Amino acid sequence: MCDFAFVLLAGGSGTRLDSPIPKQFIRVAGKTIVEHSFACLHSFAPDARIVITVPADALEHARDLFKNTRAEVIVGGSSRQASSYAALKHLRADPPKNVILHDSARPFLSHQIIHDVVEALAAHEAVDVAIKTSDTIIVERDGFIQSIPKRDHIYRGQTPQAFRFDALISSYEELGQDKVGEFTDDCGIYMACHPMGQVRIVKGSSENIKITDSIDLVLADELFRIRQQQLTPNLMGLDLKGKNSVVFGGSMGIGKAIVQILEEAGSTVHSVSRRSGCDITDHAQVASTIDGLVREWGHIDNVINAAGLLIKSPLEQQSPADVAQQVSVNLLGSLNVAQCSHAALKASHGMLLQFSSSSFTRGRADYSAYSACKAAIVNLTQALSDEWKDDGIRVNCVVPGRTDTSMRRANFSGEDQRTLLSPYEVALASAKLLSSSDTGIIARV
Template sequence: MKNIAIILAGGTGQRLGDSIPKQFLKVAGKKVIEHTLDVFQNHPQIDEIAVVSNPNFLNEIENIAIKNNYTKLKKILQGGKERYHSSLSAINAYDGDKEINLIFHDAVRPLVNDRIISDCIAALDKYKAVDVAIKTTDTIIKVNEDEYITGIPARDYLRNGQTPQAFKLSTIKQAYKLALCDPDFKTTDDCGVVYKYMPNELVYVVKGEQFNMKLTYKEDLFLLDKLFQLKSIAQQNETITPKAQQKLPVSVIVVFGGSYGIGLDVVNICNGYGAHVYSFSRSENGVDVSNNLLVAKALKEVFEKEGRIDAVINTAGVLDKEPLVNMSYNEIYKSINVNYIGAVIVAKESYSYLKESKGVLLLFTSSSYTRGRSLYSLYSSSKAAIVNLVQALSEEWYDYGIRINCINPERTKTPMRTKNFGMEPEESLLKSSVVAAVSINSLFSSMTGEVIDVKIKR
């Protein structure tokens, strides 16, 4: 049966206190609604997408659809004053079709995942109405108008509702037909309409996820941003995705720091799949990323030979493990110049080439970016700066089609680490080839502005 995703984007942002509706605010390099649309566009079971928009922002949705080439987005509909007006707009748009599945989802829940969507679709094989919810962790109290407690229901059977909510078209259509005959009709969600006006119709509940949160208040923007940062790619092998395998042979990739460690593995994997890959480093051809003239020259050489550059990866870095007060200023400048200024130079010099190819820039951070640690003051602070640089540039360059991400690997076995830590148990470290594989796969994803965690699967 045909599965139609209905993205409800009619909100005005009043509770957020912003002049721009919350679905159009940016987080992790993209507008919130773009993250949401990406999930449904890429889900193999979703056949079509319709967006129900705030009437004042129909052009904005149209521009987003064109810019992102959302091939499944077939309808852009006008919503109304209340949430249920948006639902009715979608129901009416598909009225007259044969039986189909409608999957309603809030545009401002961008972290919904494939598992939730798949479970909703599977449940529609047996049920005609499906909700998504998670167990309530807080105690819920019921109060009267004077704010006195009048009841404390048991938490065992309480859930916090989420979206998607999925229905057979005929079921949700009939529920609203009955509801609109009620002069006292009020609702906050579509499952509530089925539950109240079609009491003989069971509403099945699919398990949601804590991170499938809704952007409602300003504080939620901060939480969403952190949740995007914490999205992980956990992998224990060097598997290259089919899409990457297909794209590599026709891609021109420049790697700075490609003479050893993760950078060398990136170069070797790219070569193995026939990519046009070029490596630059201090040891192999004298290219120091902290020297803007050398970086510019390297990129120009590749462009003159290939005619384009599709991706630039900077793995160059140094690790200083000692107290700041014991470091000479030459050591301090070198650390900052390589670990941070070098990334800035690579980004700035790559911009014109990546703008032309709508390419991707990939930088590297470290798990130490989240908290400065003793003996790592310069390294940790530089890696934190890389994360902020990636997030800022992903917004600055987004309209030019340039994607920018950074890889955040757990402790990885590289020559640089061995030099500083000596021999460590093999099972406690990531293989550099695994990090390289994740890095290459990210080049051919739709992600931008994200910190991609690479962790040992435990």
């Protein structure tokens, strides 16, 4: 049994983010920010109580998000301090020995930090998480620099912060609601009432960022991508036996390798390509293929679109037909596959898996049309993972590195094949992703 309870503070309005919805309910990488933060805490201590404070007008929505968990979702206050106090009063009926408070806007909290906080809390009454500042700190007065303190002992505070429950709630009660608003965090409140008390500092992480401004969402999105590419390949096995899968672009390259791996894993697979009579640039042909397979199989569990086209040459040297063909295959075709698959995947709670390219992060000279389309596929994946979440459809994207396919050999002659990924490496990572419950994943291989 845990001797601590978590408090996840999600009561903010997110005004600095300039978003129509509070920042904690913005979706990133397939989940809301508060769900990511909850997962950090719950995965560390599945049996611990977790109290989540939210705005009153978001209570129903938040309770729906966490309806299949043991989270205790309550209304917070008009400020961070008021939300902390609301959670403490909620816990008082069955008080824990210790309480650990964390900002929901920090969804990258690591298990190592939580472990270090819990360990420090065993010997200290109060614990804070902080990192040394790398910036020069100035003290201002009337628009001028008054002083520049040395950075040796200047830290930037993060969360979680942890306390003996009795010590923290008594501090709130001693100060009263009027005075707690003068403080920016719980350590300040504790220290105001315990002038001889010591707050132990635990080392935080530069990745434990707080999503406050619009730029932070961009950073968060990239951090999730980095983490996902680290986690997804570590899935141990495949869960594809008895699944029905259709692979567009399954006659060659990565698509062909996926067909073989899925068949070996026990999946019933139908390979689709222009050779078999289905051109993904033709909406009617894609719809006919999907409808026919639903009639034949009864349901489709996975739709994989591995079709792609690259014509490598400077844009000004490509004909309008070349550009149109690349956009049609790489982007319009992906939209066709997604649109035609929706009903079938909604019925099966299945997965749509698309493919981008390492060029999506930065357009590459001599294949600008291809790069632009592959960047669009990432955005399509992120958008559909949100749109289709309530339909139970998972939408993910694999971003292969340089892979030894006939398309690549046709465009990059003379490459040392030993430096390239095998299509089967990419296919295996794809099959593992198909076996997962994840959505909104941009998995680099």
